[in-house]
Amino acid sequence: DQQVKQNSPSLSVQEGRISILNCDYTNSMFDYFLWYKKYPAEGPTFLISISSIKDKNEDGRFTVFLNKSAKHLSLHIVPSQPGDSAVYFCAASKDDKIIFGKGTRLHILP
Amino acid sequence: SAVISQKPSRDICQRGTSLTIQCQVDSQVTMMFWYRQQPGQSLTLIATANQGSEATYESGFVIDKFPISRPNLTFSTLTVSNMSPEDSSIYLCSVEMLGREYNEQFFGPGTRLTVL
Numbered sequence: 001d002q003q004v005k006q007n008s009p010s011l012s013v014q015e016g017r018i019s020i021l022n023c024d025y026t027n028s029m030f031d032y033f034l035w036y037k038k039y040p041a042e043g044p045t046f047l048i049s050i051s052s053i054k055d056k057n058e059d060g061r062f063t064v065f066l067n068k069s070a071k072h073l074s075l076h077i078v079p080s081q082p083g084d085s086a087v088y089f090c091a092a093s094k095d096d097k098i099i100f101g102k103g104t105r106l107h108i109l110p
Numbered sequence: 111s112a113v114i115s116q117k118p119s120r121d122i123c124q125r126g127t128s129l130t131i132q133c134q135v136d137s138q139v140t141m142m143f144w145y146r147q148q149p150g151q152s153l154t155l156i157a158t159a160n161q162g163s164e165a166t167y168e169s170g171f172v173i174d175k176f177p178i179s180r181p182n183l184t185f186s187t188l189t190v191s192n193m194s195p196e197d198s199s200i201y202l203c204s205v206e207m208l209g210r211e212y213n214e215q216f217f218g219p220g221t222r223l224t225v226l
Binding site: 002004036041042043044045046089091097098099100101102103 | 114119150151152153154155202204214215216217218219220
């Protein structure tokens with residue numbers, strides 16, 4: 001049973017617009033949520049995280065929103081840039097273990 | 111941050127053989143992990159590589175199939191034993207380091223394994 005779900009395998013967004021990547025989870029005991037970005041032939045790189053006690057965390061163009069009642073989090077990228085084209089993994093942490101979603105491939109269109 | 115290298119970057123192997131993947135980190139780290147990403151699947155933790163003791167395996171993974179070595183704080187190996195096509199995957203080494211709020215994880219570039 002998947003505890004972290006990214007239901008959109010891919011997403012295309014026009015350059016300059018907002019990209020919204022969604023993630024759902026099932027376990028209310030997760031204490032941290034993270035987003036990773038992965039380019040082809042490279043390992044995932046940490047992007048941004050949010051504690052379960054917060055509902056928003058912002059870092060430059062990246063904002064993560066957490067809705068605990070809905071067990072849902074989202075990553076907003078604004079404005080989207082060509083270099084943002086990558087696979088984005090949502091992840092959740094409990095007891096120092098990290099569980100990943102399957103990833104969403106983001107295409108930024110010129 | 112940490113710079114992590116893995117060898118080999120990719121390999122094509124025959125069924126029944128074994129492959130050892132090396133992971134080298136540019137600084138001493140306490141926590142090293144091995145992950146697998148099968149096609150269309152999420153990153154799955156195989157085991158935690160412990161320095162000076164046996165690795166800690168996750169449910170569904172066993173030492174006979176995935177023996178791990180961790181001789182020091184900068185190096186680890188993962189062996190995929192008696193391979194079958196189902197082992198075709200990307201194998202990633204990861205380390206955990208102290209961050210401002212949370213221990214951050216850094217990943218190696220991965221080893222793409224194809225088993226024929």
